[in-house]
Amino acid sequence: MKKTWIIIQREYLTRVRKKSFIIMTILGPLLMAGLWIIPIYISTLGQGKKVVQVLDESGLFIDKFVSTENIRFVPVLLKLEEAKQAFLVSNDDALLYIPRTELSLPVTALLFARSQPGIDLKAVIRDIMRRQAEALKLRAKGMDPEVMNSVKTRIILNSIKLADDGTEEKTSVEVSMALGLVGGFFIYFLIFLFGSQVMRGVIEEKANRIIEVIITSVKPFQLMAGKIIGVGLVGLTQFLIWVVFTGVLILGFQATQSDSIKNAPKHTPITTQKVMPPQQMQLVAEAEVEADKTLLEEAMEGIRQVNFPLVLSAFGFFFLGGYLLYAALFAAIGSAVESEADTQQFMLPVTVPLILSFILATYVINNPNSSLAIWFSIIPLTSPVVMMVRIPFGVPWWHLALSMFLLVVGFVFTTWLAARIYRTGILMYGKKVTWAELIRWFKYKV
Amino acid sequence: MSLISVKEVSKQYNGHKALDKVSLTVPEGTVFGLLGPNGAGKTTLIRIINRITAPDEGIVFFDGQPLSATHISQIGYLPEERGLYKKMKAGEQALYLARLKGLSHDEALRRLKSWFTRLQIQDWWNRKVEELSKGMQQKLQFVVTVVHKPRLLILDEPFSGFDPINTDLIKKEILRVKAEGTTVVLSTHDMGSVEELCDNIALINRARVILQGNVHEIKAGYSKNLFDVHTRNELSIQLLSSLDAQSFELLSSSTRNGHHIYTFEIGYGQSPNHLLQAILPYAEILEFYEKLPSMHDIFVSAVKQQPINYPA
Numbered sequence: 007m008k009k010t011w012i013i014i015q016r017e018y019l020t021r022v023r024k025k026s027f028i029i030m031t032i033l034g035p036l037l038m039a040g041l042w043i044i045p046i047y048i049s050t051l052g053q054g055k056k057v058v059q060v061l062d063e064s065g066l067f068i069d070k071f072v073s074t075e076n077i078r079f080v081p082v083l084l085k086l087e088e089a090k091q092a093f094l095v096s097n098d099d100a101l102l103y104i105p106r107t108e109l110s111l112p113v114t115a116l117l118f119a120r121s122q123p124g125i126d127l128k129a130v131i132r133d134i135m136r137r138q139a140e141a142l143k144l145r146a147k148g149m150d151p152e153v154m155n156s157v158k159t160r161i162i163l164n165s166i167k168l169a170d171d172g173t174e175e176k177t178s179v180e181v182s183m184a185l186g187l188v189g190g191f192f193i194y195f196l197i198f199l200f201g202s203q204v205m206r207g208v209i210e211e212k213a214n215r216i217i218e219v220i221i222t223s224v225k226p227f228q229l230m231a232g233k234i235i236g237v238g239l240v241g242l243t244q245f246l247i248w249v250v251f252t253g254v255l256i257l258g259f260q261a262t263q264s265d266s267i268k269n270a271p272k273h274t275p276i277t278t279q280k281v282m283p284p285q286q287m288q289l290v291a292e293a294e295v296e297a298d299k300t301l302l303e304e305a306m307e308g309i310r311q312v313n314f315p316l317v318l319s320a321f322g323f324f325f326l327g328g329y330l331l332y333a334a335l336f337a338a339i340g341s342a343v344e345s346e347a348d349t350q351q352f353m354l355p356v357t358v359p360l361i362l363s364f365i366l367a368t369y370v371i372n373n374p375n376s377s378l379a380i381w382f383s384i385i386p387l388t389s390p391v392v393m394m395v396r397i398p399f400g401v402p403w404w405h406l407a408l409s410m411f412l413l414v415v416g417f418v419f420t421t422w423l424a425a426r427i428y429r430t431g432i433l434m435y436g437k438k439v440t441w442a443e444l445i446r447w448f449k450y451k452v
Numbered sequence: 453m454s455l456i457s458v459k460e461v462s463k464q465y466n467g468h469k470a471l472d473k474v475s476l477t478v479p480e481g482t483v484f485g486l487l488g489p490n491g492a493g494k495t496t497l498i499r500i501i502n503r504i505t506a507p508d509e510g511i512v513f514f515d516g517q518p519l520s521a522t523h524i525s526q527i528g529y530l531p532e533e534r535g536l537y538k539k540m541k542a543g544e545q546a547l548y549l550a551r552l553k554g555l556s557h558d559e560a561l562r563r564l565k566s567w568f569t570r571l572q573i574q575d576w577w578n579r580k581v582e583e584l585s586k587g588m589q590q591k592l593q594f595v596v597t598v599v600h601k602p603r604l605l606i607l608d609e610p611f612s613g614f615d616p617i618n619t620d621l622i623k624k625e626i627l628r629v630k631a632e633g634t635t636v637v638l639s640t641h642d643m644g645s646v647e648e649l650c651d652n653i654a655l656i657n658r659a660r661v662i663l664q665g666n667v668h669e670i671k672a673g674y675s676k677n678l679f680d681v682h683t684r685n686e687l688s689i690q691l692l693s694s695l696d697a698q699s700f701e702l703l704s705s706s707t708r709n710g711h712h713i714y715t716f717e718i719g720y721g722q723s724p725n726h727l728l729q730a731i732l733p734y735a736e737i738l739e740f741y742e743k744l745p746s747m748h749d750i751f752v753s754a755v756k757q758q759p760i761n762y763p764a
Contacts, residue, residue, distance in 0.1 A: 009552055009554075012548065012551050012552055013552070016548050020537075020539070020540065210537075214535035214536070214537070214538060215531070215533040215534055215535035216534075216535045216536055216537055218529075218531035218533055218534060218535075219529070219530075219531060219534060219535075219536075219549065219593075219596070219597075220549070220552065221502075221504055222502045222503075222504065222524060222527065222529040223524070223525075223549070223552035223553050223554075224552055433499075433504065433505075435533075446466070
């Protein structure tokens with residue numbers, strides 16, 4: 007046990023001190039926080055007041071370009087050429103040119119700007135023009151535009167998870183999907199990353215023959231276990247640093263930017279005719295509050311409703327369990343070959359379940375409670391990824407317990423299996439190893 | 453007292469016999485040469501003694517007890533194919549391997565510092581192994597094999613790749629640890645070093661021990677009563693014919709570096725002293741010795757099952 011501990015220390019320290027580990031550890035949270043922060047940051051960009059000159063030769067739209075908090079519309083009464091010249095010497099952001107037009111035709115307008123005008127700005131202009139064009143057309147057909155507005159309906163569908171005991175919990179499918187997919191992908195990625203580190207470590211020891219020296223000091227199993235645990239601790243260290251760093255970065259960002267998040271552009275509320283029974287009225291009122299939220303706030307709320315302690319601890323467990331299960335197999339492969347180039351034939355059967363589980367993830371995400379999803383989230387070879395995908399959707403506790411139990415059984419079994427191949431493999435040189443050979447090693451009495 | 457006693461040990465790999473009822477004993481405090489052509493089964497035997505693999509039949513005793521896991525810390529093994537972690541620093545690596553042998557951190561550090569100083573590699577403590585020359589790496593390797601003061605030291609081709617200076621250094625260290633009471637098993641193809649270092653040998657060929665015993669006794673067993681005389685001046689024809697009449701048959705003569713070298717077979721009822729006395733009045737004698745086969749000759753003859761070629 008003491009020797010295993012010495013081996014764990016070496017495996018851990020040599021990896022943690024590597025430059026690549028330090029770089030990954032710093033870059034990881036920056037990337038993850040970046041994924042989170044950049045969209046928010048971008049949506050708060052360009053919030054400065056924009057000035058748009060409007061040259062409306064048709065005269066149909068100019069009244070509707072009413073300045074808002076963010077955009078100031080300035081009417082221009084010049085010829086187009088003169089207007090362009092004037093625009094160029096001004097500091098304004100854009101020049102909108104609406105030529106004379108027939109309403110029956112598609113309305114074409116030109117937006118001149120020194121640089122690419124923002125999508126937001128174009129959307130606002132298009133929206134204003136469309137409404138006015140529609141209103142004009144309706145009026146031409148003898149209809150009141152107000153009627154049209156009152157018919158427009160926005161559907162707000164909130165999903166609420168109803169637990170057996172009757173408690174309700176609001177869920178966001180989108181957030182669950184994203185979280186499940188990200189969690190599943192990370193497990194898949196980390197198992198591959200650290201599993202192949204174990205394999206490379208074993209091959210290194212075999213290739214440079216230090217194995218011959220070490221094997222007289224420790225049992226093969228101690229060496230294999232020490233390496234697997236050491237590398238696993240490296241993975242866990244990296245994971246914890248990432249979680250803490252990412253959390254700090256995001257919280258820090260939110261603290262400094264909370265004002266601009268609140269001011270992010272909002273959906274235009276739709277007025278509803280209030281001729282309804284009171285109960286329905288309340289729902290509608292709630293719905294209006296919902297509708298008043300920005301997409302961002304909706305996502306944020308969905309995220310707040312996620313049971314992060316459960317997701318993170320499940321992630322920790324399924325990463326470790328899955329890693330231990332596969333790392334033992336990777337170690338056995340490493341012991342059977344003499345260089346990384348020879349690993350192909352043995353890698354395939356080991357990686358197939360892992361890749362399968364990742365392919366399944368896209369199906370599971372749409373059908374998290376289908377029997378296929380349930381079975382693959384319980385079978386140890388696929389459970390780390392598939393269960394991780396299911397967890398954000400809510401999983402019955404006994405599914406989770408059974409899956410965790412079987413995963414432990416699974417890695418004990420693969421470790422036992424791998425150890426029997428490993429102890430013979432590490433000292434076998436100069437032989438092209440076949441599957442039959444591996445089975446023979448497995449049966450050797452040592 | 454024998455430190456290692458191998459009794460009727462057999463081992464098979466996939467139908468191929470690596471060892472076939474091998475028995476040998478290694479007396480404590482001696483250097484034991486384990487000889488044999490490539491593929492004879494030496495490495496398998498060494499692995500069995502190291503408990504890397506177990507025999508199919510037979511048993512190994514360590515200091516009178518059946519070999520068990522507790523004995524492993526009393527063995528130091530320098531494998532033929534040896535390596536180190538290339539990216540690890542020399543000192544750190546030595547410390548790691550010494551601790552795996554059961555030394556405490558402080559004790560290992562203390563001993564390693566003194567070994568590094570003695571072998572003049574102390575300046576390389578903080579250098580990565582890949583930056584070390586091959587000779588330095590081998591010194592480092594030797595240090596980690598002996599640092600835990602094993603009672604049994606197994607060296608498989610310890611001199612391969614060493615220059616003559618480092619070879620002498622390691623030979624000196626082998627004799628030094630022997631003087632401290634360590635038993636050494638030396639597996640090598642370098643017969644010169646066997647003659648120089650080994651007290652006893654066992655010769656393994658095709659999975660069997662074909663020759664075993666004390667080096668001097670084995671050589672004496674090959675004695676054909678051949679003696680070489682080196683003289684300053686040439687021996688006269690008359691003298692030679694008179695010697696022949698006294699049943700000192702001249703087998704060959706040659707001249708090298710001003711020495712006139714004569715090989716005589718001493719016949720029945722005669723002795724080397726009489727030969728010496730017969731020559732003494734007529735020539736200045738520079739060297740006189742019994743011509744014994746070298747370990748090299750014995751090795752080749754035993755493995756090929758051919759008579760030794762006298763005189764060379």
